[in-house]
Amino acid sequence: MSATGTPPATVSLDADPFAPEILESPLAFQEQLREAGAVVYLRRYGVHALGRYEHVHAALTEWQSLSSAAGVGLANFRHEEPWRTPSLLLEADPPLHDAPRAVLSGILGPRAIRRLRHAWAQDARELVDRVVRAPELDAVTELAQAFPLRVFPDAVGLEREGRHHLLPYGDHAFNAFGPPNELVAKGAEHIAEHAAWVGDQCARERLAPGGFGAAIWEAADRGDITEEQAPLIVRSLLTAGVDTTVHALGAVLYAFATHPDQWRRLREDPRLARVAFDEAVRWESPVQTFFRTATGDVEIGGTTVPDGEKVLMFLGAANRDPRHWRDPDTFDLTRDPSAHVGFGMGIHQCVGQHIARLEAESLLTALAERVERIELAGTPRRHLNNTLRAWSSLPVRVHAT
Known part of the structure; x- marks a missing residue:
C-alpha cells in the first residue's frame, strides 16, 4: 500500500534511485525502470515513477493534474514546510506562475541573445586562448565552471565578490529535491551562509543597471509583477541558471573527449555547436529527475495515481528511451535532439535554456577554432547530487592549433 493507504502501481521496485551507486551510474537502473512498466511504484519512498519518454513528456506538460505547486522534490508542500520560500517559476502553477514566467521570458528572449552574442564570443576566445596554453587541464573547473561563472553573473548584474557562493547554493537546492540523505546533510552545514549571500544579491540596490536583475525590478516598477515577487524571480535565475549550465557544459565536453569523430564533425561545421549541446543534454541529462504531485486521481499508462501522491519523472531515462530514440546510448551530431526533455x-520548461545554449555555442565555437583534438588525460570523477548528473573533475589533453 502507498503512504495514503491506496494500492500502488501494479509493478513495484525496492531500488533506491538516490543511492550513491545509482547516482554514480544510473543507466542500468533507468533501463530496469523503463522495462518494468509505464508506471512503477518505488516502495522505499512511496512514489510512482515514470521512465518512458511518452509518459514523462506527457507528465511534464499536464500541470493541471500533476502540479508543481506542492514542490518538485520528494517533500510534499501540502504537508511539509519547504526549506525556503518556493520558487515562483519552478514551484508554482498558474495563475501565480504566469506573470513571473512572462517577465523572465521577455528578459531572456531574443533581444538578450543578440545583445550578448558578440561579448560572450569574445570572452570565450579569451578564456580558451588562456587555458589551452597548457596541454592538459581540468575541463570542469577551467572551462565548464569558469565560463558560466564569468559571463552569467555579469549578465544578471551581480557584484564580483562572493560569486563562489553560487555553485554550492545551487548544488544544495537541487540536492534538497531528493530525500534527506547524506548529500543534503553535507550541504546543510553551510547553506545559511550561501543563501544569505544569494538573498542579498536579489535586492534592487545590489544589482548593476542594465542587467537581467535590474530588468526584473523594472518590471515590478511597471506593475507587471509585485515588488515582493521581484527578488524571488532574481533568486530563481541564480538557483537554476548556473549549476545546470555548468553540468551541461561538462557533459558536452566529456562527450567530445570520448567521441573524437563527433569533435571532427563540429570543427568541420561549427554551426553544429547548438545541436551538440542539446545532444549532450539528451545523452547525459544534467537534470535527471523532477517530481510532481497528483491534484486528483490521475490515470497514467493504465495506472491510477491517487490524489496527493508524488510522481517522480526520470528525465534521464526518458532521454535514452529506445521507444522514442534511435540508438539512444550514442552521442550523435546527425541526430535531431530537439525533442529531449532535459529542459523540461x-x-x-526551462526559461533560460536559450541563454544556456548561447553560453555553450560561444565556448564550443572558441574551442573548435583553437583545438584540433580533445582526449581524456585521466579518469573523470563524478559529482553526486540527488537531482543533477555532473562531473567534479574531467582531466583532458588538448591539441591546440
Missing part, C-alpha cells in the same frame, strides 16, 4: 516541457 510545457509551462515549466
